[in-house]
Amino acid sequence: MRTQGVRRRAGGDRGRGRPELTAAVARIWHELIGTVAADDDDFFELGGDSLLATWAVARIQEELGIDVTLDDLFQRTRLSELVAHLQTLPRAPRGDTPAADADEGALTAAERAVWLAAEVAPQPTAYLISVVVEVRGDLDADLLEAALGDVTARHEALRTAFPLTGTEPRRRVVAPGRPHVTRVTEAAPPGPDRLRELAAEDIERPVDLEQAPLFRARLVTDGDRAVALLLTVHHAVFDARSLELLVRELGACCDARLGGGAADLTPVPGPATAGARQRAWLAGPEGRRAVAELAGSLTGLPVAGPFPGARPSDAVERAGAHWRGPVDEDLAQAVRRLALRRGATLHMAGLAAFAVALADWTGTEDLAVGAGFSGRTSPEAQNAIGCFVNVLPIRIRLRGPEPFADVLARAREATLFVARHQDVPFESLRARLRQEGVAVPEVRVAFGAQDVARPVHRGEKFELIGKEADTGQARLDLTCWLEAAGEDDLQAFWTYRPGLLTSSDIADLHRRFIGALRDGTGTELAHS
Template sequence: KRQALYAVLDRLPLTPNGKLDTARLPEATAPRSAGGAPRTEDEERMCAEFAACLGLDAVGRDDDFFRLGGHSLLATRLIGRVREAFGAEVAIRALFDHPTPAGLLTALDRTAPALPPLRAARPRPARVPLSPAQRRLWLLERLGGAGTAYHLPVGLRLSGPLDRDALAAALGDVAERHESLRTVVAEDADGPYQRVREPAPVPLAVAPLPRTGSSAPDPEPFDLAGEPPLRARLFTDGDRDHLLVLTFHHIAADGWSMLPLLGDLGDAYAARRAGRAPGLTPLPVQYADYALWQRELLGTPDAPTGRAARQLAHWRAALDGAPAESAPPADRSRPDRPSGRGGAVPVTVPAAVHRALLERAAAGGASPFMVLHAALAALLSRLGAGDDLVVGTPVAGRPDEALAGLVGFFVNTLALRTDTSGDPDLTTLLARVREADLAALAHQELPFEQVVSAVSPPRHPARHPLFQVMLALDNTPAPRATLDGLTVRRDTATGRTGAKFDLTWDLAERHTADGAPAGIGGELEYSEDLFDQATAERYAAQFTTLLTALLDRPDTPFT
């Protein structure tokens, strides 16, 4: 269990030359419950849901979800848990407005019908359509423009005596447990659909470990109609030094999928090494069940009272008149067609600035992501991108708790529009960002592809529609692989497959062992078609500098 630690300051202490005076920072302490133990049975249930979602031993009736480490991703999960526990619907805005167990109880809508729970289809129809997200990737593959851009490679450094037979069997066990890893795309007169293959061994290709100590990304595109969307390669150097590279196609997995996948792989490997089948608990649902449930939940866009139509109405209004481009100046003109080549430079936000960001978010009833979004919007405006900006961000897309342990392609993309006009300060800009981001999160179920189709922005073959700059704050726990008898660590050199956008700020919060903020790190990925490395380095540094200044002087206009 973890416990977040914070210190509240009116403003950051500075040295005479304007730098952060770390010696004058107070010690961080654990937040105290303002209201203590729950007073009713409903409050007790709600406190239990908060604690389970946050990974804490207990939560008081008036403890603030966000001050205890909650964020937008956990907020979506909490809403799913509350829906299941109380049989009532709750809007994500309600959690931001009432972030305590006692407060959220007052915001439950017990009159509106809750979302139908996700259950396995019994019996499953013979023809299961692709999900909208899968359909988009399938179309890209058919057009021949995807290449390896949607490969998802994961590298694991293994030190110690490796049982290759046990590893190969464990990979087969994981593919048997998660149908998405053995699903291919078939097509008939009605369009593409999922075809789940019977369980079969996952081939484990073995090769010598390259002298560089790293492996090149898998250069061969997947044949999504003819082969499963998972490849496994093992690079070895003697008996005790290995690199396992698992390459998934994005049509079958996303970043969140690595948590359950690596956990299942570890359990299966330990069992196979001991000479027995793993006996993994059957999953409550599979990806095909989700695709059917999503289609039923949203309905068709032409049904005026359906969920899809209501969400489309929001996006049409929110993005009406949005600019075709919201990108800072580039070093080169946009090419006729993108090459997909990309590089990355580090982004570092110190721990003291991280602490100040958390306090500013809590004071504004916002999430840490929203503060970062406000800072990025301010930077883009200062760089010359305009004062009407659209930035993209990924969301996990797992609205039901049954999806938490499933491997599949659930992630969705939101287009977040921000108005930076009128020389706002951080306080004002954060309020604008909060309003727009909450509205987007409330309509996050509609697949991005349908939003693009409905809004119909001006298209360019080398420009991503609706936005060109992505901001991702990864708050998922870092996937950890444990293989019996081996020392395992992630190989950070494995995984780069190019740039999908002009610029991507890919960030993650860091915490100490006791939960205290330890900084925000990550990278700025840039398209080499447009930017030089030096430009990306300058933008990354300017982001941290501006964020620090905004937090230090939240009532001063950023222009």
């Protein structure tokens, strides 16, 4: 996977010595992971994952002018090994793609995918995200509200709507202005449960995609003091990385205002810029080749998915449910060790176990498992609030009873293959398959692994702590998130469609999932 249309510095890394290159790569790792790396340190042992690896590769390409790939990092995970390999790679920058598009009203592929999904979703609130930014310490409510205006001015996605022109949505960005914020004053300082209740109340009301901004804000206060900022925001302009950026920039703007200075309102290139570059890349030979390769990998895949005999009823479609299952501490440690030994990530190990469990439960051994890729394959996209995520199918083929290590190896290979092609929009993939007369597979199940450590900004007198609240929405038939809250803390968070699946079904799937992890790691069931 490579950056699209990213301008690299003239001359790149030409003439740079080994110590200087080591320091430059170590700096990039430190800024992404937060840990200082020595020569023998391993990217993934330090806390890196597939997403951070994607960003590291993009930044090495951009800042050092070296044509490195994601595979290079996965094959050489130690700093010294990677630096030695970087010295052998070409330094000449590839050609640029346009930074602007004459059609400024066009939606990006990610925005359009969410817009289309929201249009056909049975629930008008299916693609809303509920965000709680808790305030600890002393922070004036007026100041936090002004900081939200600063962030909104800086990021065009927070001022974007998608009104229809005929039957097609078009992008419309409104001028910066102070967003409307509703104040909620509680009789007593609200705790976490009350904040969740307030967030849940607002998620029941739709957001009009034709009117900017595509979020609602409520500020919970205790007198003049801010307690929490609650946002209900449409997924078309927001994703998981956006929450990190929101918390970081709200904090920075509050700090600036508290210090009597001016907040940084320099606009950052938003989704429209990334979308223009993606369209230009797709029209070129590299993009066309990537679409063809990804489409070819799905030839012969069963179309119906893992639940071929089941079709949700209207009642099923109207609601979602979720279920949490634990992963005990010994098993969590063993899974991480297994992944490191096999040159894999937590996501790859979990995906292998998910495929084993699903195949065992359904009898379907050729699976398309959806995975959400960040879509932020250029350094500038890493710093823009907006929707960039691209959900693509990863094909996992099982071969009956077999060693878990073999399934993990194929899951690793399949994930890296799709990651190299993650800039291909799913709609482009569908169009290519239709062009070839191939039935388009449905992506009805998905798997992901995520670090649930909350984004935090620590100011001198206050802290901001961000969290996406559970909404209970089921956008697909079945999704499993392997959530990590530390080295020893893993949970499986399942969302599903009631009626199509039951809580007993999910408990059974979770049992099989844990069993696959135990088989793969040789870990016995913990007894109290």
